[in-house]
Amino acid sequence: MINKLPNWLNAKGNESDIVISSRVRLARNVDNLLFPHRMTAEDKDKLIDSIGETISSSSFRKETGEMKLLKLDELSGLDREFLLEKHLISLNMLDNYHNRGIVLGLDESISILINEEDHFRIQSFFSGLNLKDALVIADRVDDALEKFYSYAYHEKYGYLTSCPTNIGTGVRFSVMMHLPALSMTGGLKDIQRSLKSDGFVIRGFFGEGSEGYGSLYQISNQFTIGVKEDEIMLGLEKRINEVIVKEKKSRETLFKQKTYEMQDIIYRAYGNLKYSVLLTTKEGMNNVSLIRLGVERGLTFDEHIDYKQLNSLIVLAQPAGLQSYFGKSMSPEERERHRPRLFKEILKIGG
């Protein structure tokens, strides 16, 4: 069972009070192969085996550090789900896991998906706001791979990808943010509109329709063609910084105008985690969100609570994360009963 927590949850990066993580994803395809959805199972397996050899070669390792290959067919359903919850694989890949693989760096901050929509999807995660370093690391893996594979590349269009929206640089930057004050005050709607008109998109962290769930949002670029990587990155970074300023301002206003109300909902959230006997992921995440806001605003709790603890719950409170934490498979009812213990243990609150 995979039970490691990814390094990008450690809350050590820039703006960690509001930005959970930064992520860069590069879509790449091998020149002389059909796109994955047209490949035979045999060809897919061949590519996976080839990658297995590549990452064990010393010249590749010198660039990327030690990495290991996991074949999704060989993992348990729970392990695959946990990969999804850690945002390492997509929902599509969870549902169609045959002949697919993932290459993982030791701290899971770097990974390569094999035979998802594209042959390779290089992913690099960093804690806090740090797209630049995430890109440097992703580029390093990209360069290392290119020494072993000839990429599908067009002089005019750039990298060729399975889905047209990824053609060009093939890069997607995304930043996961905690925006409770903008959620509460409704300020997100304006931001959403303005981001959209500039080619960026904001989504709930847990995918479409999960808006407001723990007040976690990811903002990413929508297009990759006709613009340079650096420009996309700087454009997004500028936007993220604007959202940070707005979120902080909203927090200040909220706490100034509704001092007691805010303290009330935050401390009650703590009380709920401490005394609940049954807890859903959603309620858990929403309580974590409120406590995170409280920590940032300087509220103190019975026990010291830091961002790292709270971040780890973003992943561990999910169904597979919870089962991974307790090291056993559980029914939904059992999960609801065990989840309070997870929160109490991670946040070191008795009860």
Place this chain on the structure above:
Amino acid sequence: MINKLPNWLNAKGNESDIVISSRVRLARNVDNLLFPHRMTAEDKDKLIDSIGETISSSSFRKETGEMKLLKLDELSGLDREFLLEKHLISLNMLDNYHNRGIVLGLDESISILINEEDHFRIQSFFSGLNLKDALVIADRVDDALEKFYSYAYHEKYGYLTSCPTNIGTGVRFSVMMHLPALSMTGGLKDIQRSLKSDGFVIRGFFGEGSEGYGSLYQISNQFTIGVKEDEIMLGLEKRINEVIVKEKKSRETLFKQKTYEMQDIIYRAYGNLKYSVLLTTKEGMNNVSLIRLGVERGLTFDEHIDYKQLNSLIVLAQPAGLQSYFGKSMSPEERERHRPRLFKEILKIGG
């Protein structure tokens, strides 16, 4: 400021896990006086002064113990409200307090309202289920009064009262019960119907429309004519015992079928009281109700909690009770902010 808690909240009587208190009220009028709503202010004051003399006479005191007279005109609005919250005076008396008085025994378990709907309303409260002793005490005061006043009494109809529903014995028995399980499972509706057809009525403790508020209900007889005191009392007692059995059965079923759900809402209620920063009377009462249910079911909390503490909150959580507890007048907003402290102090829960 009156800040004493009535003795009937001490949870020492029979069936104290479900029955908060028993109450007997006798309506009496003086023979040669108009009913209060037709009396002049002067005559009302005369009756009050006369009662003042009566209760200070040694022959009266010998029967009833020491009592003191409070003229409602001379009390602060807050004190009058606190009398209402302690169920010592009626809402009607709070609104029209001029030339009215209340005679209070030392532990407030015995009292006489002067110039409410009737000249005298003798009230006797006991903790738990104990209508018999409550009646004995009320009768003792009744007998003592009769030595000083000639009652309006009709051979055929019995005691004459201002409102026809009280004619006859002039007695009303009421029992305050905590019925959370019957509230949750909807079992109260059947009980209500069946009680009504037998001349009894069930109401929310805080009057019409307060059903479900803290799951406190009072059951009383509706008519007083054509039946002997004892018959009414025994009939009501029988009904109360039936309701107790049904409530206990409902609790057992609930805790058997929804073990975790019940624990969850009960411990969360405790957490809410412990961590809230703002608290309304209603939410406070509902949390107290859940904790009371938990105590009865043997759940343990961080600190030992007993019925007496919980009962006292029934009165202290009310607006005037709260202000009386803190010894100062407060705005509704201040009360909401102070109420969590009251609950924490009474239940001895830190936070």
